[in-house]
Amino acid sequence: MMSSAEVEIIALSLKVAFWSVAASLPLALAVALLLARGNFPGKSLLDAVIHLPLVLPPVVVGYFLLLLLGARGPLGGLLEQIGIVVAFRWTGAAIACAVMGFPLMVRAMRLSIEAIDPKLEAAAETLGATRIEAFFTITLPLALPGVLTGALLSFARSLGEFGATITFVSNIPGETQTLPLAIYALTQTPGGDAAALRLCALSVILSLGALLVSEFLVKRANRRVLGYDAVGRA
């Protein structure tokens, strides 16, 4: 049904999206916690910087990444010395996706952490828990629906990421050519319309699937966390 090229494109897209989410999740959680519970000078600035990828043209983000992490970039040079190359590799595509999806992930997590009464953590402390223990036994489980929502939003965003990826790691079949990049390449090729349409259809199915899975997981997490279905439909 699917050609091997199509399977390869989808497998690569899923791999890139998965690793972009997996690698950025702990950092996003830490930042969300900091923004939700912390009170420090420069909080507004941090908040704004986190949200930048949401408002900047993706091509700008991709270009910054290229300048920073490219072979001649300050960070890229350092990484190359220890044998890590991200420019024009699938890992670079994952980094681009992670940066683009980061604000979405932080936002969802932050909202769910802010909804948790910090007094519950104080109660946990009177029962012998340290701050960290209270976080892992009370705050994190209660924030789980938000964490899942954030992760899946970022995952869906990664599946659709185009501008930053193509600018940073180019459009290399088998290495950095994710689904949107492949569709773009086909539309630029004479006679590629039919193949492009097939990939578009696959893209719709994939995104829809991701959203449905997300909905299901969040509902289940809410039931497990609160013992009832707490997701109100706004």
Added chain:
Amino acid sequence: MTLSVALKHEVGAFRLDAAFTCGDGVTALFGPSGAGKTTLVNAIAGLLRPDQGRIELDGEALFDAGKKIHIPARERRFGYVFQEGRLFPHLTVRQNLTYSRWFRSGARPQADLDHIVGLLGIGELLERRPAQLSGGEGQRVAIGRALLARPRLLLLDEPLASLDAHRRNEILQYLELLRDEVKIPVVYVSHSVEEVVRLASTVVLIASGKVAAVGEVEEIMGRPDLRAAAGVFEGGTVIDARVVAQDIQYDLATLAFDGGSLTVTNLDALIGESVRVRIRARDVSIALDAPQRISIQNVLRGKISNIGTDSSGIVDVSIAVGAVTLRSRITRRAVQQLALAPGLEVYALIKAVSLDRH
């Protein structure tokens, strides 16, 4: 156990400057809302770091601003029952009760759990989630959770405030049971006279951030001068009595105390049981002769020991009835008309229906 607290703390325009010492049994931090009771108890628990002062338990400093000592809440081993329960919504009742086990080891955890669950009557609720509990059930679980952490001291911050009168009475019965069964010192925050009289042995009266008085519950509740300071309760007399007879036909009970007996209405206690009765000063009338043909059921003979010198129209009169000093609140005109004076033999009249049930 001896807990001594001396601290100063400022929150916005509010200043707390309180010092008191308390021991075993139930100590009530009593005073009107906004007097600083919760701030005080949070400082004792270690959830709040006061600006200045020292908190000490049996000589061990829990907090000392000068020496920069602040033992964190988790290491103080104080159980804390919050006004709003604060059960963990994602855990079952059983998991809430045993939460402290993850961090503290007890000697016989299962036996403890069974004992506390039995005492509080929450065996049926163990597999439920907090969202499926009523307010009263939730507070019982919260009390159990605090007790199962094997605390050295139990802090209760208005645990009945969010409950209706019926639930409040139910939890009060459990708290009385705990006071008598579990030998843990308790600091009980409340603005309710009824709760304090029923549970406490020592009262620390808090008014606008300061300690207005410390003393035995009978003493504090009897002092009319503290009424203004507290602004929440009217003077009266607390009497420890014992149920000696019950009249089922009329739904009355007879209580004996050091100085006589009292008839009260539908008391929820058995013969032989100890009860505490609070008689409001304004419910006590004074007569010079034993009254005839009168509906009042309680006529106690006594001797006036003191007459208040308040310049207003209202005067508080103390009457010694046996070992008990009964407070009566009457008008200044009545004092003059009857020519009341210390040493005079009088009859104190108390309507049976005016007595608070404790």
